[in-house]
Amino acid sequence: MNSANMQSSSFTSRLRQYLIAFMLIASITAIFLVSRDVLDTTLIALLYLIPLGMITALWGLGPGIASALITFLTFNYFFIEPYFTFTVHHPADVVVLVVFLIVAVVISQLVARAQAGLAAATAREREATQLYELSTALTGLHDDHAIAQILAKQVHAFSQGEYVELNITGLQPFAFHLPETNQPFRAPELVVPIQAPRGNLGEIRLWRAAPAISFGEKRLLQTFASQGALALERAWLAQAESRARILEESDRLKSAILSSVSHELRTPLSTIKAAASSLRGREVNWDSPARAELVAAIDDEADHLNMLVGNLLDMSRIESGALKPKREWNILPEIVGSVLARMKHLAEEHQIEVDVPESLPLVPVDYTQMEQVFTNLVSNSLKYAPANTVVGIRARVEDESIHAQVSNQGPQVPPEDLDRIFDKFYRITAADRVTGAGLGLSICKGIIEAHGGRIWAENVSDGLAFNFILPLAWDGAMSPQLPLDTETE
Amino acid sequence: MSSAPHILVIDDEQQILRAMRTILTEKQFKVTTATRGEEGLTLAATNEPDLIILDLGLPDMDGVEVCTRLREWTQCPIIVLSVRDSERDKVAALDQGADDYLTKPFGIEELLARVRVALRHSARAQGAQSKVVKAGLITIDLAWHIVKRGDEEIKLTGTEHKLLAYLAANHGRVLTHHSILTNVWGPADADHTEYLRVYMRQLRKKLEEDPERPQYILTEPGIGYRFIADE
Numbered sequence: 001m002n003s004a005n006m007q008s009s010s011f012t013s014r015l016r017q018y019l020i021a022f023m024l025i026a027s028i029t030a031i032f033l034v035s036r037d038v039l040d041t042t043l044i045a046l047l048y049l050i051p052l053g054m055i056t057a058l059w060g061l062g063p064g065i066a067s068a069l070i071t072f073l074t075f076n077y078f079f080i081e082p083y084f085t086f087t088v089h090h091p092a093d094v095v096v097l098v099v100f101l102i103v104a105v106v107i108s109q110l111v112a113r114a115q116a117g118l119a120a121a122t123a124r125e126r127e128a129t130q131l132y133e134l135s136t137a138l139t140g141l142h143d144d145h146a147i148a149q150i151l152a153k154q155v156h157a158f159s160q161g162e163y164v165e166l167n168i169t170g171l172q173p174f175a176f177h178l179p180e181t182n183q184p185f186r187a188p189e190l191v192v193p194i195q196a197p198r199g200n201l202g203e204i205r206l207w208r209a210a211p212a213i214s215f216g217e218k219r220l221l222q223t224f225a226s227q228g229a230l231a232l233e234r235a236w237l238a239q240a241e242s243r244a245r246i247l248e249e250s251d252r253l254k255s256a257i258l259s260s261v262s263h264e265l266r267t268p269l270s271t272i273k274a275a276a277s278s279l280r281g282r283e284v285n286w287d288s289p290a291r292a293e294l295v296a297a298i299d300d301e302a303d304h305l306n307m308l309v310g311n312l313l314d315m316s317r318i319e320s321g322a323l324k325p326k327r328e329w330n331i332l333p334e335i336v337g338s339v340l341a342r343m344k345h346l347a348e349e350h351q352i353e354v355d356v357p358e359s360l361p362l363v364p365v366d367y368t369q370m371e372q373v374f375t376n377l378v379s380n381s382l383k384y385a386p387a388n389t390v391v392g393i394r395a396r397v398e399d400e401s402i403h404a405q406v407s408n409q410g411p412q413v414p415p416e417d418l419d420r421i422f423d424k425f426y427r428i429t430a431a432d433r434v435t436g437a438g439l440g441l442s443i444c445k446g447i448i449e450a451h452g453g454r455i456w457a458e459n460v461s462d463g464l465a466f467n468f469i470l471p472l473a474w475d476g477a478m479s480p481q482l483p484l485d486t487e488t489e
Numbered sequence: 490m491s492s493a494p495h496i497l498v499i500d501d502e503q504q505i506l507r508a509m510r511t512i513l514t515e516k517q518f519k520v521t522t523a524t525r526g527e528e529g530l531t532l533a534a535t536n537e538p539d540l541i542i543l544d545l546g547l548p549d550m551d552g553v554e555v556c557t558r559l560r561e562w563t564q565c566p567i568i569v570l571s572v573r574d575s576e577r578d579k580v581a582a583l584d585q586g587a588d589d590y591l592t593k594p595f596g597i598e599e600l601l602a603r604v605r606v607a608l609r610h611s612a613r614a615q616g617a618q619s620k621v622v623k624a625g626l627i628t629i630d631l632a633w634h635i636v637k638r639g640d641e642e643i644k645l646t647g648t649e650h651k652l653l654a655y656l657a658a659n660h661g662r663v664l665t666h667h668s669i670l671t672n673v674w675g676p677a678d679a680d681h682t683e684y685l686r687v688y689m690r691q692l693r694k695k696l697e698e699d700p701e702r703p704q705y706i707l708t709e710p711g712i713g714y715r716f717i718a719d720e
Contacts, residue, residue, distance in 0.1 A: 299596070306594055326576070326711065329683030331690055337701030338708055362683055368576070368710040480683055 017059040021067045024051050029074050036079060041093070044079050045100045052104050056111040064108030072101045127220050130158050134224060138231040142238050144168060148176040151204070151228040155221060161189075161208035166228075168194070168202040170236065189213055192221050196229040204228075257424070260438075264308055268301035275301075311439040314372075315424065318446030325366035325450050329480060332356055332363050332370075332395055332402065339374040340393075346379065349387040355394040356404075363402055364474030369447045376440035377406040377466045385410030385463065400472050401453075407465035418457050444468075494608055495519040497536065499529035499555070500544035500570065505593075509542070512597055518604075526550035530558060538565060540607055543587070545571040545578050553581045560586035566607035570595075576711035583665045583712070590663060590712070606661035622657040624705045624718040627696055629657045636696075643695050648673070652688055653696075656706065660718035663709050689714060 028051055032044050039047075048071050056064030076086055080093045088094050137150045148166045156164040156178045163184055165177040177183065188205040190213050195201070204225055206213070213221075275294040278284055284291050317323045333356045340352060363370075374393070381391045389409035396403050413421060422445040424438065448455040448468050455468040472478060496518050498509050506522045513520045521536055523529035526547045533541060541559065545552030556567060567587040571579055579590045588610065589603045620632045628637045631654055636643045645653065651673045656664065670679045678684060689708075693700040707715045 302594065329686065331686050333701075334686065334690060334708070338710075341702040344702075362686065366711075367708075371710060 014062075017063050018066065021055045021059065021063045022070060024055065025067055025071055025074065029078060033078055041079055042096060045075060045096055048075060048100070049103060049107060053107055053111055056108040057115060060115060061108060061112035064112055065105060068101070068104035068108050071104060072097065075100060123216065127216075127223075130154065130220065131223060131227065134227050138227060141231060142235045144170070144232055144235050145174065145176070147228065147231045147235055148174070151224065151231075152176050152178050155204055155206065155224055158224070159206055159208055159213070159217065159221065161206045163188075163207040165205040166194075166202065167205070168232070170201060170232075173202075183207075190218060190221065192218075192225045194225045194229045194232070196233045198233065201229050201232050253424075261308075261312060265305065268305040268308070271301040272298050272305075311443060314443050315439050315446070318443065318450070323369075323446060323450050325369055325447070327364045327366055327451075327474060329362035329474075330365050330367050330370070332360050332404075333358055335365075335367060335370050336374055336393055336395075339371050339378065343375065343378060343382075347382055347391070350382055350385065351388070351390045352378075353390055353392045355392070357395075360395060360397060360402070361472060361479035363470060363472065363479075365451055365470065366447075369450075373444045373447050373468070374406070376444050380440055380466075381406060381408035381410065381464075384408065389463075397472070398469075400478070402470045402472060403467065404470070405465050405467050407460055407463060409463040412459040412464055413457060415459070418459070421457055422455065441466075493517050493519045494539040495521065495536065496540045496542060496604070497521045497523065497529065497532055497538035498542045499523045499526065499547070500542070501525065501546070501548050502544070505544075505570075509600075512600075513604075516601060526552070526555045529555060533559060533563065533565070537563075539611070540604060541565055541567045542604075543567055543569050543582075545569050545575065545582060553578060553585055556582045556585045556587050564611065566611045568603050568607055579712055580665050580667070583663065584667055588662055610659070610662060622660055622718050624657075624660070624716070627705060629653060631658060638696070645692075645695065649688060649692055649695070653692055656714065656716035657718065660716045663713055663715045665713040667713075669713060685714075 028048070032039060032047070036044075052064065052068055052071060055067045073086070076088065076097055077084060080088055080097065082089060088097065134151070134154045137154065138147060141147050141150065148168050152164050152166045155161070155166075163177065163179070163181070165175060165183065165188070167173070167175045184207045186207070188207050189209065190204075190206040192204045192206070193200055194203055204221065206221065275298045279291065279294055284294060314323070336354060336356050340347070340354065378391060378393070385391060385408040391409075392405070392407040394405050394407075422441045424442045444466075445455050448470065451470055453468055453470040455466065457464060457466050459465075496513055498506060498513075498520060500506055500509070500522075501524050503524070506524070510520045510522060521532055521538065523532050526549050529541075529543070529547075532538075543552055543555055547555065552569060552571075556569065559565070559567060566589075567582075569579065569582045569587045569590045570593055571582075571590065572593050579592075583590060588607045591600060591603060620630065622629045622631065626638050627643075628635075630636070634650055634654070636645055636650070636653065652669070655669060655672050666682050666685055667679050669685060670681060674681070674684060689706060690700070693703050693706055696705055697703045705717055707717060709715055
């Protein structure tokens with residue numbers, strides 16, 4: 001709708017109001033005229049006040065005053081003797097006329113003022129409702145984009161503007177606009193800054209040519225803007241606070257890690273230092289068996305130290321997302337076999353049962369990392385399961401995935417802790433009973449997840465089982481078929 | 490060999506140099522040390538050592554580059570040292586002509602074994618190639634394409650034979666996936682590590698007493714394979 005149209009339509013409606021007012025007065029005058037002989041002049045004057053009040057109440061002061069003047073003339077013309085003239089003979093009638101005019105105008109004004117007061121109250125109520133709706137909608141929002149969206153919607157709904165745009169500055173500036181059309185090719189009719197105590201957070205830009213934006217609307221939009229500013233500040237503060245909390249938490253975790261790690265590192269170091277210094281100090285005879293034992297202790301503890309440092313490095317790479325598996329098509333039984341061959345001397349007290357069929361397809365994994373997964377799971381089983389029990393390793397194909405399991409007959413884990421055993425530095429038993437920094441299982445989890453798989457622990461009838469699933473497809477391709485030659489020379 | 494073999498050690502850590510010098514001198518080697526890549530390259534050119542032990546983590550230049558520049562003019566065996574988790578660097582150095590690698594921290598027996606293999610291999614490269622390789626009960630006749638366990642001949646397919654011949658001819662040395670694939674299958678198949686996995690497994694089943702605990706064909710995780718023969 002363009003502005004010329006809008007203006008002409010409002011003009012027509014006002015014209016209609018005047019016409020209806022005059023017609024109302026005319027018809028009432030006609031009724032009075034018929035019963036002029038029975039009705040007293042003062043009574044007629046009183047009765048005339050009724051339509052006047054109605055007109056003012058319905059259409060305001062303009063039609064009211066105009067009707068009052070016309071009624072005054074009509075009353076004089078038809079009902080004050082001599083009839084059908086504007087002359088007045090009786091001085092009493094002059095008084096009646098003057099009083100009538102004054103009363104008519106005063107009533108019109110009073111009614112109009114009451115009307116205006118009512119309209120203002122309604123407008124204020126509407127504003128209050130809008131503000132209430134806005135602040136309700138903004139409550140509990142912690143996302144600046146959502147806040148901008150709500151604010152733009154409310155501004156658009158309230159102003160009935162053609163186009164509303166919100167520009168939010170700050171760390172990551174962004175804009176939001178309504179409706180989803182292109183911005184009009186002209187400057188916005190109103191720009192309201194979104195002002196917060198800390199400074200300017202952006203602005204609301206409103207395009208509405210007609211009706212022109214009133215002072216009240218402008219004031220309300222400013223209130224909208226400050227509500228929006230408060231919500232934005234609240235959201236940003238909450239974000240900053242949660243960032244600070246995360247930092248604090250990770251700081252706390254880091255110092256816990258540091259103290260645990262220093263403790264773990266010191267244990268092998270103490271052994272090495274004691275053994276090396278006693279060898280050096282000639283307290284041990286050159287050819288005594290104790291010497292060989294001390295040398296072996298140094299060697300073993302150095303390996304242990306190396307393993308701890310390696311685990312820490314792996315963990316930090318997993319944490320920083322730098323653990324990128326170097327995938328190749330591998331033979332799972334070969335990986336398991338090589339792990340067991342290397343762990344032979346550690347597994348002397350246990351019975352290891354392997355069920356990893358040769359017929360399994362090739363698996364797309366990082367050889368070294370997958371070796372580490374099996375090493376950690378098996379060594380964890382050996383560590384916790386009592387001597388002379390069975391540690392089982394099995395693998396099957398299920399739904400285009402490899403499902404592998406390492407089970408032991410060791411103590412079960414309380415169901416609520418089954419997930420937590422994959423956390424860093426988590427131990428079920430007291431720290432001094434079992435060596436190791438408690439990183440093995442979380443490294444397994446990191447590696448399996450980097451391969452797109454999933455790992456979990458479950459209590460089985462006679463112990464604990466670690467399960468993991470690895471996808472068999474790699475970049476959409478399944479295990480390759482090989483050009484095997486079976487002919488012998 | 491007439492005189493004591495001369496070993497050049499290039500490593501920036503003084504403690505490592507100190508230990509290597511002590512141990513290698515004790516084992517009757519002549520030892521020269523360098524702490525930087527450029528210095529190492531100069532010493533290699535002036536001293537003409539019999540073997541170079543090169544750390545890949547040098548302060549002034551990339552160890553792989555030192556390897557490449559050495560290979561431009563000398564076939565002197567190179568053993569690279571590196572820390573764990575740098576498989577990529579190790580493989581790069583090996584593919585650039587390094588003969589073997591050791592991961593820090595390493596045992597001294599391991600170091601001496603690698604040194605012996607590298608020196609023997611370079612002597613062999615200069616002299617006549619031995620035609621028969623023995624590994625435990627296994628005899629591999631490279632000239633006649635015959636593989637025997639004791640007196641019993643082991644039947645191998647064409648590809649298996651080519652693969653075993655390449656491994657045996659380089660026994661004691663680590664061979665990268667890339668070099669095995671290129672030499673046995675050809676450059677076009679250099680990325681198909683799955684071929685290697687499958688054929689190595691077949692070979693092990695035919696050669697090894699316990700294929701799960703191989704004695705002759707060893708896997709070097711993330712790097713390649715190594716064939717262990719009798720000295």
